[in-house]
Amino acid sequence: MLSQVYWGGFQPLKQRLLPWVQCIAISRSERIQPSATRHVRSWSNIPFITVPLNRTHGKSFAHRSELKHAKRIVVKLGSAVVTRGDECGLALGRLASIVEQVSVLQNQGREMMLVTSGAVAFGKQRLRHEILLSQSVRQALHSGQNQLKEMILVTNLDFHDEQKRRNLNGTLHELLRMNIVPIVNTNDAVVPPAEPNSDLQGVNVISVKDNDSLAARLAVEMKTDLLIVLSDVEGLFDSPPGSDDAKLIDIFYPGDQQSVTFGTKSRVGMGGMEAKVKAALWALQGGTSVVIANGTHPKVSGHVITDIVEGKKVGTFFSEVKPAGPTVEQQGEMARSGGRMLATLEPEQRAEIIHHLADLLTDQRDEILLANKKDLEEAEGRLAAPLLKRLSLSTSKLNSLAIGLRQIAASSQDSVGRVLRRTRIAKNLELEQVTVPIGVLLVIFESRPDCLPQVAALAIASGNGLLLKGGKEAAHSNRILHLLTQEALSIHGVKEAVQLVNTREEVEDLCRLDKMIDLIIPRGSSQLVRDIQKAAKGIPVMGHSEGICHMYVDSEASVDKATRLVRDSKCEYPAACNALETLLIHRDLLRTPLFDQLIDMLRVEQVKIHAGPKFASYLTFSPSEVKSLRTEYGDLELCIEVVDSVQDAIDHIHKYGSSHTDVIVTENEQTAEFFLQHVDSACVFWNASTRFSDGYRFGLGAEVGISTSRIHARGPVGLEGLLTTKWLLRGQDHVVSDFSEHGSLKYLHENLPVPQRNTN
């Protein structure tokens, strides 16, 4: 085993190297070429990325979203990452997952290097442990296709010796060229004493005073794109972690001269950390981007490196370029305070803003269509025709959008500040429950730019702050529509209440801002809703991912009505979530004229029929049997099943439905009422099409969406779904002790009249 290791005296490229740097070179599997013909198996959920092979080095990345283009990456592992928290040896699981991540990234065609401070952590342990470690690491990287190449252990180098520096550089380049991942093991014990850090500009003057500056030095010398520094600190904080205001700094600009603190949330550590910041800044000036993050947290350590490279908000990102706009956190704060101002306006003022926005949509039509044309041109050939259609705006679309906005303005009059309940608790002590906005909404929408003014109008009408996250493909259109929205808002000085989030921000990152966002509303495909529901951590999501609607045709149904209702429910717009998916037919109707007429209609309408198991058993020649009774076809396909009774229908709906919309067709009022009372869905109808399940058709004024949640709003949601309540209590000097058993006062709890809701 050790015969493969060259001890000391090793001279790669015929030269002598690094005195205190131990290099362990590991083979990496054959570089995957960015060719679609090669099938890549990936056990990570990060997609295969074609890394440009010849990125010009010299300028650090301006934004996290660009980190995925990093070609050469140095990962520096602090002692706390390498060792277990209980001081009982190696953190084997953590190390293994780091190695797996490095392996994934390298197999994407990147050039990975690892720097560990292993010698510090294991100083007192035997050398054998390090050999074991290196074997495990090699083992993981060795993915079955390639050979273990060699292990190099080098001794005696002085970083201040120009010749030796060049040697190291040359060796590492040679290793990278050979598809090998070098592991540079630094040893603090023999590091030369610190020198004054006189000039951060020059490569040659940095003192090698700790492992972080060594990593920075190596990274810059090797023209690395990205240096990831993992230790047990979260990153930079704007005030001491644990204090009231401490926030992790997402992006650190050296130019800002921010006051920063390092640390985990539970612990302030300023000691060796200053050096870490200096090293990071130095690397940044050398053209290498830097991310400092926590590599020890059990929940993230399995994907912290790949997350950083994917551009996720992990730790602190050092950037020389300060983007022109505010950060998403600042936008969240602006939306919060802007929303609070909006909420205190008079209802007429909010309506005025929306009317003004409607005017702007028609007045500024040419500019809007011009911006939209740019989006369409850029999307041409990259998006499928239906998507292009959704992306495209037109004069008539803008006109009907303006009409919709004026309807929202009308319905906004009676939303915020409506008194729901009034109670006299005691003499001169009156309680009021009033509607107030929820707070800050995050609306995530795909392609359709017409979503933006509509959603903005809903937020304005309900007095909520709004963060809008649109798709990249509609960037130009969204930008101008947002500008117009802000122009409308500014007539009452609340311009900042609606914020458009930069397209570079990851949806997943946004879904984690639970301190900032009160409700997420995804507007788009059911897949989008599912993804958001999964990603949202501790923030409620309003929406439904499934609409499995049933229609039960009772034994006492009218033939014509049933046919009419089934046709409208299934065929009028089969892609809608409120379209019919499963038809339940009473057993007695089989082989009756009603049944024949229904089947004839479905044949004429070219609806493909799937037979439920009971239905299939009644037929000699049955259509294809369903795989699942819980299918949303979203197309001209229909599942038919037979039931024995209204109770049987209800049981079927409870078992296989999605609690969206379910209908009974019958002439028997008693049966109908039984169905209406017993079916536990958001919408339950009698002799009406499933397609009525819609905010506009329900007369809610403006539709926010349809919710199948049982908490907060349920079914079609109007503006009320964007409201919550607060309790106002007006007293004189009322204290509860006066109401105690032997106190002087008694609770009255008289309900007081409440103004009735406006009628249209």
Added chain:
Amino acid sequence: MLSQVYWGGFQPLKQRLLPWVQCIAISRSERIQPSATRHVRSWSNIPFITVPLNRTHGKSFAHRSELKHAKRIVVKLGSAVVTRGDECGLALGRLASIVEQVSVLQNQGREMMLVTSGAVAFGKQRLRHEILLSQSVRQALHSGQNQLKEMILVTNLDFHDEQKRRNLNGTLHELLRMNIVPIVNTNDAVVPPAEPNSDLQGVNVISVKDNDSLAARLAVEMKTDLLIVLSDVEGLFDSPPGSDDAKLIDIFYPGDQQSVTFGTKSRVGMGGMEAKVKAALWALQGGTSVVIANGTHPKVSGHVITDIVEGKKVGTFFSEVKPAGPTVEQQGEMARSGGRMLATLEPEQRAEIIHHLADLLTDQRDEILLANKKDLEEAEGRLAAPLLKRLSLSTSKLNSLAIGLRQIAASSQDSVGRVLRRTRIAKNLELEQVTVPIGVLLVIFESRPDCLPQVAALAIASGNGLLLKGGKEAAHSNRILHLLTQEALSIHGVKEAVQLVNTREEVEDLCRLDKMIDLIIPRGSSQLVRDIQKAAKGIPVMGHSEGICHMYVDSEASVDKATRLVRDSKCEYPAACNALETLLIHRDLLRTPLFDQLIDMLRVEQVKIHAGPKFASYLTFSPSEVKSLRTEYGDLELCIEVVDSVQDAIDHIHKYGSSHTDVIVTENEQTAEFFLQHVDSACVFWNASTRFSDGYRFGLGAEVGISTSRIHARGPVGLEGLLTTKWLLRGQDHVVSDFSEHGSLKYLHENLPVPQRNTN
């Protein structure tokens, strides 16, 4: 390195062993004695458990909660666990975490054995890899205190040879005695062909036809308490995974003759799985408990083994004993259907049930107090005095409980089925929004058994199904109170609507049943609420974990009112969540009689004062400065801070408050209204004590709790917080296509009158 490995011909205990079993023995750190004097560092979050050293083997465990008593455990790792999904070698990260878990369990004083089918997975790879693997494993287990002992590689064994079997047995026992974790590496390639599995009863007749039966055989021979079989299947399903009804079977009783399927959710695999079940059943009959679980899922593989030993619901648990009661899943279904029946009763019938329960509480007083006495006796010496007090019931407590129940019955009349909105959509097409129960509630409560009838009454009044999870310490009391609740329910045939969950069920497991539970309500300490909020996956939690209430004393406040209101808010019951925590004083009041009177009162009431930074800067000798302005003292302590204006007070409240209850004290109505409109909290008061923030004091009839959520219920929550709505649409044969642009009908959307809420 290899000099430490004995190749072939090794004869532990002077004998020759197993032909196809490779044993790698690993030292384990010195057994930790169950003595409190020894400090145990643990990097896992599972607590140190004192494992009884002499559990008598012979009977398998009846319930998962007993698995923590397992002394000797065999973990069988399938090929899918050991290798990566991309067929590119070892799953190093997974293996490492398995080793770490085994290490944790062994350091708790258990005797761990590993069985891998490594040879199958690596058959085509070189032997060197296995050596590398074993070194990593050894490395992890080696926790700095002990020496690497030895590695054993044995050859040539026939399991059918009695002598050799005894040798294996003896060797393994000897290894365990020596504090060594044996790793038995099985090799399918040389396994003898299968024999008919003629008799499951006898140890000697099982054929060694696969690795699972080998593991089972080893487990039984070694008198193992628990066999954990990890592979890439979730466990046993009651129908093919992926089908509509497929459910993972939590506990499998061989006596049930259930029809079962094996598989992951995405994949049905029946092939080799029959053997897995047979092996498990065979082990069970031999007295070894078995859990089959997925060891490959990235989210759980880091703690799957420790989770199983802790009794969590992972995979399928094989038990010979079928507990008398239903499973928690069955209870959830009973609560759902019972709740639906409850919801369709008349309001008077629900009230009748509650009245009957109130009667039972007084009629059956002696029995209740007897059960409670049992709890108190068992808790004596184990619970602190305040907890014992909360646990204890008395005649007067039962009487006031009965009074409370009658109040709930009264307020239940107007809850379910109340019409909130009526709209005429078109002629003969009328829409109604009515209140309906949320569905199934899970209420988790600590010690206080009086919680049970109260919560049950709330659920009954609102027509919800209920799962109750009480503390172990109140088991006897809860049992009888639940029996009485069911007795009351049965007068209208809905006995099953309220279910008491077995004390053995883990709260964390319950919080994951998102298909079964619609809302979780924790009733207890704020720590309990925080824990539940963290554990709940996709189920909303109603409750608040913080109550940082503010009172702002304006420059125009009355001296006497301010003093009265501060005293009541802070001193009347400082532990309450609606007690005052931060007093904001207008700058102009400093050094006025009002200020002096306030401070005098606080001194008399012995309230400890903490100074905010601005307040401290005004004082020459200040009290201790606050560490955080965001503190809930819950005691006779108060933070005082100075503000410049009402706006400054509002900003402070928004920044440091918890949106619970905030109060202004002023004589200026305009300032008061500004505060009421602008403060964004659940409760905002003018000249009234913070302590009014309470469902009973608000006149909500029955208090469900206080919510600081901005979604669904907010502030003190009455029965309405347990309700949602559904939309009923009654038509004749209405279809939406009639309402299209050129259709025959137009939407009317007329608001129809709604019955006013009953006044008390």
